[in-house]
Amino acid sequence: MQDSMASLSVSPAAAGGSCFAHVQQAPEDPILGITVAFNKDPSPVKVNLGVGAYRTEDGKPLLLNVVRQAELHLVSDESRNKEYLGITGIVHFNKLSAQLILGSDSPAIAENRVVTAQCLSGTGSLRVGGEFLGRHYSGQKIIYVPSPTWGNHLKIFPLAGLEARTYRYYDPRTKGLDYEGMLEDLRAAPNGSILLLHACAHNPTGVDPSQEQWEGIRRVVREEKQFLPFFDCAYQGFASGSLDNDAWAVRRFVGDGGEVFVAQSYAKNMGLYAERVGALSIIVKEPAVATRVESQLKLVIRPMYSTPPTHGASIVTLILSSKKWFEEWKEELKAMADRIRSMRHELFNALKERQTPGNWEHILNQIGMFTFTGLSKEQVEYMRREDHIYMTLDGRISMAGLNSRTVPQVADAIHRAVVKFS
Amino acid sequence: MEAVHNRRIASLARHLCLEVDTGLPSISFSPTSASRSSFGHVKQAPEDPILGVTVEYNKDPSPMKVNLGVGAYRTEEGKPLVLNVVRKAEEQLLADRSRNKEYLPITGIAQFNKLSAELILGSDSPAIAQKRVVTAQCLSGTGSLRVGGEFIAHHYSGPKIIYVPAPTWGNHLKIFPLAGLETRTYRYYNPKTRGLDYQGMIEDLRAAPNGAVVLLHACAHNPTGVDPTKDEWEGIRNVVRNEKQQLPFFDSAYQGFASGSLDTDAWAVRRFVNDGGETFIAQSYAKNMGLYGERVGALSIVATDPAVAARVESQVKLVIRPMYSNPPTYGAAIVANILSNRALFEEWKVELKAMADRIISMRHQLFDALTARRTPGNWTHILNQIGMFTFTGLNKQQVEYMTRDYHIYMTLDGRISMAGLSSRTVPQLADAIHSAVIKFSN
Numbered sequence: 052m053q054d055s056m057a058s059l060s061v062s063p064a065a066a067g068g069s070c071f072a073h074v075q076q077a078p079e080d081p082i083l084g085i086t087v088a089f090n091k092d093p094s095p096v097k098v099n100l101g102v103g104a105y106r107t108e109d110g111k112p113l114l115l116n117v118v119r120q121a122e123l124h125l126v127s128d129e130s131r132n133k134e135y136l137g138i139t140g141i142v143h144f145n146k147l148s149a150q151l152i153l154g155s156d157s158p159a160i161a162e163n164r165v166v167t168a169q170c171l172s173g174t175g176s177l178r179v180g181g182e183f184l185g186r187h188y189s190g191q192k193i194i195y196v197p198s199p200t201w202g203n204h205l206k207i208f209p210l211a212g213l214e215a216r217t218y219r220y221y222d223p224r225t226k227g228l229d230y231e232g233m234l235e236d237l238r239a240a241p242n243g244s245i246l247l248l249h250a251c252a253h254n255p256t257g258v259d260p261s262q263e264q265w266e267g268i269r270r271v272v273r274e275e276k277q278f279l280p281f282f283d284c285a286y287q288g289f290a291s292g293s294l295d296n297d298a299w300a301v302r303r304f305v306g307d308g309g310e311v312f313v314a315q316s317y318a319k320n321m322g323l324y325a326e327r328v329g330a331l332s333i334i335v336k337e338p339a340v341a342t343r344v345e346s347q348l349k350l351v352i353r354p355m356y357s358t359p360p361t362h363g364a365s366i367v368t369l370i371l372s373s374k375k376w377f378e379e380w381k382e383e384l385k386a387m388a389d390r391i392r393s394m395r396h397e398l399f400n401a402l403k404e405r406q407t408p409g410n411w412e413h414i415l416n417q418i419g420m421f422t423f424t425g426l427s428k429e430q431v432e433y434m435r436r437e438d439h440i441y442m443t444l445d446g447r448i449s450m451a452g453l454n455s456r457t458v459p460q461v462a463d464a465i466h467r468a469v470v471k472f473s
Numbered sequence: 474m475e476a477v478h479n480r481r482i483a484s485l486a487r488h489l490c491l492e493v494d495t496g497l498p499s500i501s502f503s504p505t506s507a508s509r510s511s512f513g514h515v516k517q518a519p520e521d522p523i524l525g526v527t528v529e530y531n532k533d534p535s536p537m538k539v540n541l542g543v544g545a546y547r548t549e550e551g552k553p554l555v556l557n558v559v560r561k562a563e564e565q566l567l568a569d570r571s572r573n574k575e576y577l578p579i580t581g582i583a584q585f586n587k588l589s590a591e592l593i594l595g596s597d598s599p600a601i602a603q604k605r606v607v608t609a610q611c612l613s614g615t616g617s618l619r620v621g622g623e624f625i626a627h628h629y630s631g632p633k634i635i636y637v638p639a640p641t642w643g644n645h646l647k648i649f650p651l652a653g654l655e656t657r658t659y660r661y662y663n664p665k666t667r668g669l670d671y672q673g674m675i676e677d678l679r680a681a682p683n684g685a686v687v688l689l690h691a692c693a694h695n696p697t698g699v700d701p702t703k704d705e706w707e708g709i710r711n712v713v714r715n716e717k718q719q720l721p722f723f724d725s726a727y728q729g730f731a732s733g734s735l736d737t738d739a740w741a742v743r744r745f746v747n748d749g750g751e752t753f754i755a756q757s758y759a760k761n762m763g764l765y766g767e768r769v770g771a772l773s774i775v776a777t778d779p780a781v782a783a784r785v786e787s788q789v790k791l792v793i794r795p796m797y798s799n800p801p802t803y804g805a806a807i808v809a810n811i812l813s814n815r816a817l818f819e820e821w822k823v824e825l826k827a828m829a830d831r832i833i834s835m836r837h838q839l840f841d842a843l844t845a846r847r848t849p850g851n852w853t854h855i856l857n858q859i860g861m862f863t864f865t866g867l868n869k870q871q872v873e874y875m876t877r878d879y880h881i882y883m884t885l886d887g888r889i890s891m892a893g894l895s896s897r898t899v900p901q902l903a904d905a906i907h908s909a910v911i912k913f914s915n
Contacts (some may be wrong), residue, residue: 171797206795325802336510354647358613361766
């Protein structure tokens with residue numbers, strides 16, 4: 052150092068030790084931790100069925116063609132700049148996102164009852180929505196989430212200021228929906244609570260209500276309990292291959308005129324994972340309320356990260372607003388959904404061929420990126436140790452991580468694990 | 474013909490909300506739809522005081538309007554600037570077909586973190602060599618402050634109180650309470666001298682509890698542009714470290730922008746870190762790389778030993794994961810490209826210095842213009858203050874007058890962004906100030 056001051060004496064606090072010495076090592080995130088462990092594994096035959104990120108038949112991440120074209124267009128457009136977005140992000144992006152999930156003919160949109168804010172993918176939309184509710188909701192500041200649910204839900208909402216409780220959802224005996232249990236638990240919950248619903252392709256189980264069951268749920272929510280539904284929509288278009296089909300439940304709830312929160316993610320359906328693109332939509336009873344809600348939403352976002360990142364949302368805006376790219380996107384999206392569905396059939400058939408004990412039809416019945424295999428912790432750990440197959444301890448596998456080459460390997464491993472630890 | 478007829482019926486039925494296909498009953502509006510909104514009591518919030526200036530500016534149809542609100546750099550032509558070096562980095566990223574958009578780790582791009590720590594602490598920093606520094610890519614300065622604040626609120630063994638200067642960037646007073654820290658102020662700006670109230674600051678730090686957290690602007694204090702001298706920094710450090718064992722939290726949003734030199738602007742931060750004490754640093758690349766909308770920043774935590782640093786990192790992840798899971802890749806990839814490439818790094822420094830120099834020349838032009846008009850008052854603070862902003866000393870009345878009559882937009886505290894000025898707009902601003910000062914003398 053060039054300056055001429057006397058050498059620095061070490062401060063007493065430094066001599067006395069750290070103000071953070073008592074901080075404990077936190078466990079690795081259960082889902083992301085799988086990939087960490089996978090990366091450390093030197094085996095050439097290892098398979099990662101952990102994170103819900105799409106993989107091609109060659110086992111590679113996929114950059115959608117339409118995303119690449121949009122990006123090239125963005126970067127070569129000299130008229131663009133990197134100025135701060137508004138606090139709620141790109142206006143056009145918000146409009147298009149609301150139309151995507153609610154339908155462009157949605158009465159709620161036409162009646163100006165929808166507020167949309169660009170947020171950081173699904174997580175950010177849930178956190179901002181949760182914090183808004185923690186501050187402003189006039190009902191019970193309790194949110195009910197399905198059992199099981201994406202692990203991060205149980206972290207997000209308490210930090211947002213809501214008490215998190217669960218409702219029965221998955222029936223391990225049928226490997227389907229515990230519909231009666233769910234309705235019982237909803238009826239037992241306090242009126243006016245907040246209810247988290249997975250819009251489609253429930254994570255981690257892949258079990259979705261049928262349309263009749265959705266109707267039953269909706270009637271309890273609206274007519275008996277006056278719950279506030281909060282939809283987590285991370286797989287629109289991914290579950291069935293159709294954007295409209297996958298939005299059916301959300302549109303049904305919005306269509307009855309009641310209030311709804313929706314967290315949308317473009318991580319999976321546009322393959323924009325790391326760009327953190329999502330939107331929080333709040334549908335209220337009156338436009339005047341919507342305006343005030345929007346102003347208060349800004350007060351949640353500004354002290355969190357000020358304004359959202361521009362790049363990913365700009366890509367989405369280009370794609371959704373171009374007739375050509377929108378059609379191309381739908382095709383690429385359907386191709387991803389179809390490949391996942393074919394993996395379901397291949398895995399099911401492989402287990403059938405091996406006459407693996409148990410009923411494996413749930414592999415075909417469950418929807419979306421994940422299958423809740425029903426494998427026990429013991430069986431999962433065995434498969435990791437012996438066969439280098441990585442999945443979360445709850446037995447959830449990402450179908451997107453499978454391909455025709457690895458299906459036989461995974462089927463063999465499941466077979467061995469099931470036979471060893473019946 | 475029948476097929477067309479059926480399609481028309483089906484379409485009509487959909488519009489009437491009848492479920493033709495599924496056989497489900499039509500949706501009756503639920504009783505709750507007739508009842509009130511659960512958010513009817515929510516009040517209209519005022520527009521953000523800083524970002525709201527741009528909202529008002531955008532509404533103004535006048536061709537003469539000038540936006541001196543947000544601290545966003547403008548060229549001499551009054552246009553936003555995307556740095557050449559940023560465009561090059563972007564093109565490189567796009568040309569690299571091996572890149573993908575897979576989730577980053579929770580704390581972001583490892584190379585970005587390493588380079589960011591080196592940028593602020595110096596690549597020869599003992600703290601880095603001793604593995605005592607944890608860095609997490611966050612969403613620009615705001616995100617770094619919020620994540621750091623939440624971490625402190627959860628884990629700090631000292632008082633969960635943070636002291637911020639009076640005045641400070643308005644958002645500080647929102648971020649820290651939400652993070653879980655009680656927020657108090659220490660004297661900082663002396664309106665009489667338009668300089669630092671050093672004695673007041675030292676008194677207030679001494680009166681504060683031992684072990685409290687102290688927010689310090691690394692350089693180019695926002696909004697005043699008033700920075701401590703090196704001697705004053707030493708005095709502050711002595712109180713913080715030796716008398717009060719307070720935890721310094723640096724907000725570094727203008728490294729390289731203040732003086733034109735990255736190392737000079739990092740002096741205070743490095744001084745504090747090099748005495749071996751623990752330090753938090755929030756870094757932003759919004760201004761110095763012109764990456765505003767990409768939200769690129771880093772939180773660095775310097776601990777007293779590497780084992781603590783490792784555990785701290787694991788807990789920082791638990792703050793980030795339930796907030797937004799992992800940070801956005803694009804902007805940080807641009808920064809990592811530039812900082813890791815010798816040629817791009819040198820180019821960046823040249824472009825950065827050019828921006829800093831243009832701002833300094835605007836200071837001189839404005840000062841000269843007011844001197845030429847013989848505008849009442851002492852305007853040397855325009856030359857003495859550092860960084861993007863000038864705390865003009867204009868009052869609310871004068872500011873509102875300037876907006877109404879001259880279409881000049883600034884925050885109500887009289888802060889103007891020098892980066893928003895050009896040779897063309899300086900005379901207009903000088904006229905407006907002159908008129909305001911005469912019309913509403915202080």
